[in-house]
Amino acid sequence: xxxxxxxxxxxxxxxxxxxxxxxxxxxxxxxxxxxxxxxxxxxxxxxxxxxxxxxxxxxxxxxxxxxxxxxxxxxxxxxxxxxxxxxxxxxxxxxxxxxxxxxxxxxxxxxxxxxxxxxxxxxxxxxxxxxxxxxxx
Amino acid sequence: xxxxxxxxxxxxxxxxxxxxxxxxxxxxxxxxxxxxxxxxxxxxxxxxxxxxxxxxxxxxxxxxxxxxxxxxxxxxxxxxxxxxxxxxxxxxxxxxxxxxxxxxxxxxxxxxxxxxxxxxxxxxxxxxxxxxxxxxxxxxxxxxxxxxxxxxxxxxxxxxxxxxxxxxxxxxxxxxxxxxxxxxxxxxxxxxxxxxxxxxxxxxxxxxxxxxxxxxxxxxxxxxxxxxxxxxxxxxxxxxxxxxxxxxxxxxxxxxxxxxxxxxxxxxxxxxxxxxxxxxxxxxxxxxxx
Numbered sequence: 001x002x003x004x005x006x007x008x009x010x011x012x013x014x015x016x017x018x019x020x021x022x023x024x025x026x027x028x029x030x031x032x033x034x035x036x037x038x039x040x041x042x043x044x045x046x047x048x049x050x051x052x053x054x055x056x057x058x059x060x061x062x063x064x065x066x067x068x069x070x071x072x073x074x075x076x077x078x079x080x081x082x083x084x085x086x087x088x089x090x091x092x093x094x095x096x097x098x099x100x101x102x103x104x105x106x107x108x109x110x111x112x113x114x115x116x117x118x119x120x121x122x123x124x125x126x127x128x129x130x131x132x133x134x135x136x137x
Numbered sequence: 138x139x140x141x142x143x144x145x146x147x148x149x150x151x152x153x154x155x156x157x158x159x160x161x162x163x164x165x166x167x168x169x170x171x172x173x174x175x176x177x178x179x180x181x182x183x184x185x186x187x188x189x190x191x192x193x194x195x196x197x198x199x200x201x202x203x204x205x206x207x208x209x210x211x212x213x214x215x216x217x218x219x220x221x222x223x224x225x226x227x228x229x230x231x232x233x234x235x236x237x238x239x240x241x242x243x244x245x246x247x248x249x250x251x252x253x254x255x256x257x258x259x260x261x262x263x264x265x266x267x268x269x270x271x272x273x274x275x276x277x278x279x280x281x282x283x284x285x286x287x288x289x290x291x292x293x294x295x296x297x298x299x300x301x302x303x304x305x306x307x308x309x310x311x312x313x314x315x316x317x318x319x320x321x322x323x324x325x326x327x328x329x330x331x332x333x334x335x336x337x338x339x340x341x342x343x344x345x346x347x348x349x350x351x352x353x354x355x356x357x358x359x360x361x362x363x364x365x366x367x368x369x370x371x372x373x374x375x376x377x378x379x380x381x382x383x384x385x386x387x388x389x390x391x392x393x394x395x396x397x398x399x400x401x402x403x404x405x406x407x408x409x410x411x412x413x414x415x416x417x418x419x420x421x422x423x424x425x426x427x
Contacts, residue, residue: 064348065341079362080341082351082378089362107203108343 028052028090033104035059035066035081039112040104049121053091057081063106071101071113093118138289140276140327140371145290147320148269149297150313151227152179155238155261157304162239166246174251178258185259186266193274203342209278210338216275217328217335221394223268224321228401231317275331276371278338321398329391330374333383337376348380 031053034041047053059066059081068089070076075094081087093116094100100116159175193212200208238261245253277286303309339345356377359366369375374387 065337067341077362080337082354082380085351085354085356085378087356087361107206107341 028054030054030056033057033068033114035104036061037063037110039110040068040114042114043112044115044117046117046119047093049093049097049118050095051093051121053093053116055089055091056086057089057104058086059083061106061110063109066106066110067104068114069103069105071103074100074102074116076102091116138285139368141273141286141289142293143320143323143327144272144276145269145293146296147293147324148265148272149294150300150316152262152265153297153301153304154313155234155265156258157301158235158238159242159258159261160305162242168246171246171251171254174254175258178255178260179262181255181259182263182266185263186270189267190270190274193270197274197278206338206342207344209275210335210342210344212271213275213278213331213335213338216271217331217390219268219271220324220328220331224324224398225401227317228321228398228403232403276327278334322395325391325394325398327372328394329387330370330372332390333374333376333379333387334370336380336383336386349382351378351380352384354378 029051031045033055035057045053055068057068057079062083064083065080066083067078067080068076069078076089076091079087079089091102097118097120100118102114102116103111104114105111156175156179160172163169163171163175197205197208238257241257242254245251245257273290277283300311303311336345336348340348354377359369359375359377361367361370361375361377366375366377374383376383379387
């Protein structure tokens with residue numbers, strides 16, 4: 001991606017945007033999430049390391065408070081979605097590949113976990129890893 | 138930031154007034170050597186307030202989920218009660234505080250008890266200190282930025298300390314009356330916001346099952362997750378889609394408490410329960426507030 005080539009510039013602009021708009025979801029890749037009686041869907045979201053996501057959460061369950069919140073160290077602030085409303089939440093995907101959990105729940109009622117599966121940012125890391133693997137074997 | 142600044146400036150100036158009265162009176166009756174006991178009392182009060190703050194913070198970190206929401210909700214409700222009561226108490230009693238404190242210094246000195254002096258400073262400052270801690274904690278649960286919140290709090294104390302120095306040396310007359318009126322109104326607006334935030338927290342704690350319908354949604358106009366939205370949420374209790382119960386509670390509290398505060402007659406004389414205090418208040422610093 002272009003962002004990697006202009007990493008310092010991207011960092012600066014992210015900081016500026018971060019200060020100006022807080023963590024509102026504007027600008028990231030849109031990921032629709034639906035909250036229903038049966039829980040939240042989708043259950044898994046694939047993302048690239050360092051990417052910015054814009055979670056568009058819609059509460060169609062007829063229940064509230066329906067919340068999304070980072071779990072197990074995932075940095076996502078708690079957002080309450082009132083019944084019938086849609087809320088947009090920005091999520092900065094961590095740079096470390098792995099699985100990150102987001103709790104999507106109605107307290108004491110519905111409890112689901114959305115897994116964000118983060119893959120390494122392709123091109124630059126893949127040759128490096130294969131190089132390491134080759135040396136080890 | 139505005140929240141913490143307002144709370145520490147207001148409470149800090151109350152503390153500054155108390156300390157100024159104590160020190161000023163000791164200076165006038167030529168007992169400057171007892172300044173040390175006053176400062177010991179103030180330091181102990183500050184330590185107690187910090188300990189209470191740390192306790193609340195540790196408690197909230199130990200808790201999570203619904204219990205945490207309930208804890209925050211009740212702390213906010215408690216803070217609103219104490220805040221409202223404090224504002225009315227100050228309005229009613231500010232004229233008598235100065236004579237009351239001076240009387241207590243006389244009693245302590247006549248008994249020859251220096252510990253009583255330290256205790257007097259400790260109890261009167263400690264009360265304000267714990268109030269400050271409680272309000273700051275109640276307001277910090279939904280802050281957009283921890284750093285700014287701390288800066289605001291420190292700035293408020295700096296303003297209060299400066300006011301205290303000016304009052305002690307009497308180098309300028311401060312518009313205290315206007316400050317107390319203005320900050321009281323601002324604190325009531327904050328309290329109304331805390332009240333709606335408390336309802337949200339108790340709703341999340343499932344202690345309130347239903348908040349009622351939500352007449353509008355201004356999320357696309359001012360997002361709850363934006364910096365402005367968070368700021369307004371803390372200061373004014375902004376909610377993009379508030380429930381009818383929150384709207385009613387907010388405006389009822391604001392209108393009733395503001396009207397009661399502004400229409401409540403200010404007593405001109407010190408309370409009659411003080412037989413030893415003079416009939417007319419001395420021209421002390423607090424008298425000027427009302």
